[in-house]
Each structure stands twice: as C-alpha cells, then as structure tokens.
Amino acid sequence: MGLDALFKQFTLDHEFRLEPSTIKTYENAIKQLLEYTEKSLDVITISDIRSWLGHLKEIGYKLSTISVKLSGVKTFFSYCLEEGITLTNPAEKVPFPHIGEKLPRYLTLDQLNRLRQYLDGRLQERAIVEILYATGVRISELCAMKKEDIDWSERIIHIPKGKRKKGRIVLFTWESAEHLKVYLESRTDNLPFLFLGGKWKNRPIYRQQVSEWFAKCSKRLGFKVTPHTLRHTFAAHCAQKGMPLDYIQVLLGHESPEDTHYYAKLYNQARKEMYDDFM
Incomplete structure (x- = not known):
C-alpha cells in the first residue's frame, strides 16, 4: 500500500476518535520523520526516531511541539503494526520529552x-x-x-x-x-x-x-x-x-x-x- 493510500485509510479509521486537525498534525509528523531519515516505514528504527527528535530540538522546536509529533508517530506506527504494514512499532519505547508542566490555573x-x-x-x-x-x-x-x-x-x-x-x-x-x-x-x-x-x-x-x-x-x-x-x-x-x-x-x-x-x-x-x- 502506498503512503498516500495508507494515510487515507488511517484517516478513515480514526475520524470518529480524532479531530481532523489532529490527524493532519500526525500525518505531517510522519512525513517529516520519513523525509529526515530517508527511509521507508518498515525499516525505521528506534534510533532513527530518537535522532529525529534530537534534530527537532536542535533546530528550535519547543518540547511541547516535539511531544505532539512523537504522539502522532506512536499512534501511526501502532496502527501500522495492527494492520500488518510493519512488523514492529519502533516508537513504542521512545519516551516523551520531559516538559516542566504548569499546573492548570483555576479560580479561587x-x-x-x-x-x-x-x-x-x-x-x-x-x-x-x-x-x-x-x-x-x-x-x-x-x-x-x-x-x-x-x-x-x-x-x-x-x-x-x-x-x-x-x-x-x-x-x-x-x-x-x-x-x-x-x-x-x-x-x-x-x-x-x-x-x-x-x-x-x-x-x-x-x-x-x-x-x-x-x-x-x-x-x-x-x-x-x-x-x-x-x-x-x-x-x-x-x-x-x-x-x-x-x-x-x-x-x-x-x-x-x-x-x-x-x-x-x-x-x-x-x-x-x-x-x-x-x-
């Protein structure tokens, strides 16, 4: 299955669980990963993903943005594994970047x-x-x-x-x-x-x-x-x-x-x- 067809199928299978903007963000993250590694989905490794994340940090991406991109990659590779597109999920054990979270603000x-x-x-x-x-x-x-x-x-x-x-x-x-x-x-x-x-x-x-x-x-x-x-x-x-x-x-x-x-x-x-x- 070609990449465009795979994205289309992913969208159809997730349109009732994810917002269209979220799906688009995930799709862009995968395309960015593939462009960086110059590899196909079935041969990307955990080291490739770690290297890509490090590259994103080096060129100025915020940790919160990197975290969203990694979430998209994890979701997409999990889907590919379930559908038999890939044999493994190389993103499964990649940790999210540590972000100094602010507590949600609420009124007294x-x-x-x-x-x-x-x-x-x-x-x-x-x-x-x-x-x-x-x-x-x-x-x-x-x-x-x-x-x-x-x-x-x-x-x-x-x-x-x-x-x-x-x-x-x-x-x-x-x-x-x-x-x-x-x-x-x-x-x-x-x-x-x-x-x-x-x-x-x-x-x-x-x-x-x-x-x-x-x-x-x-x-x-x-x-x-x-x-x-x-x-x-x-x-x-x-x-x-x-x-x-x-x-x-x-x-x-x-x-x-x-x-x-x-x-x-x-x-x-x-x-x-x-x-x-x-x-």
Whole structure:
C-alpha cells in the first residue's frame, strides 16, 4: 500500500476518535520523520526516531511541539503494526520529552464570586458562567448547546457531539438552573439555540465572541478568566469537595492519557490546598 493510500485509510479509521486537525498534525509528523531519515516505514528504527527528535530540538522546536509529533508517530506506527504494514512499532519505547508542566490555573472561590458580582444583571453572560462552572464543558460544547438538550427534571444536559464526536451527559446545579431559567424567560425568540450570538442575536453564540467577552472581564477584574479556566475551576472545586478523580474525568469527557495526567496534577494540587486551609 502506498503512503498516500495508507494515510487515507488511517484517516478513515480514526475520524470518529480524532479531530481532523489532529490527524493532519500526525500525518505531517510522519512525513517529516520519513523525509529526515530517508527511509521507508518498515525499516525505521528506534534510533532513527530518537535522532529525529534530537534534530527537532536542535533546530528550535519547543518540547511541547516535539511531544505532539512523537504522539502522532506512536499512534501511526501502532496502527501500522495492527494492520500488518510493519512488523514492529519502533516508537513504542521512545519516551516523551520531559516538559516542566504548569499546573492548570483555576479560580479561587473569592475570584469566582467577584466574577458573579461583576455580571449582576447581565443575564446571558451570568448564565454562561454558571453553566461552564457547573458542568465543566468545553467552550465548543457550550456553543453547540440547544434548548432540547436540557433535561430540567433530572438536571442533565446532553452533549451529543463533544470532542472526538463522542456524546455524553453532564449535570448542572440548582443555582445554575435558576440563572439559566431567568435568562431563557427573558428571551422573546423561538430559536433553538441555548445561547445567542451575532450582531442581531439570531444565531448560536460562537467561540470568538465568548473569548472576547471573557478578555474584557479579565481586564476589568484584574485576573485572567477564560472558558477553560472555568473548566479547570469545576474540576478543582469538585476535587476539594471530595469527588474522586475518575468521576471528575467522566464528567469532563476525558479519555486520553495526556488528559488524565494533566488533571491528576490539578486534582492533587487542589486537594493539597484544601488540606493547607484546614491545617
């Protein structure tokens, strides 16, 4: 099978698990590796991959970028081994570069309350903050929400197509439900979208609009807050209240080892801060 045909098959087999941009990034990494080694897939060795990674570092690639490229190479070679394209996976035992990771940033309860106070009277913005904080959803998931996705009696929101196109459900609190109801009752339209955007408020709200609005909030309040900050805040506050890590990860829709590692660090830090407050 030719390389182009193999990439096409890889894409078809992974389109329901990986975002198109991720697949493209992985494909580019493989092409870059092949160009560097001037070898075919079936003869590339672990030494070749290590040499390539060292070359990337020498020419100025960030460790985070190198890590993503290696992840792509590992995934692709694993696929090739499963499909019988290669006899081994030379990338399997290549370690990821050590990156001095920063802990995910989240709001303290005082900062969260200051944000809430700042939004007093702004019904849609306050409802957005409450839903992001109560559910931990991604901004893309929030923007795609429709009224029909909400089960008020069970306080459940259905996320039909989250990251990697896998649906799930999230829970929301009584407080967030009240703010969401007040906002929806203030609307006079019959549009199906949960939150409205655009100049005429006649379309679903979009990511850039929410990001710009949060940037203004950050400038006014004196601390940075983004939709992803509220996702981190949801996870951290759940940890501080004693929710097990695996429960939090289910609610966040996590599956990858990278996500697990990232939020495990946040979980441990949040629990430590709660311990420090009591001691």
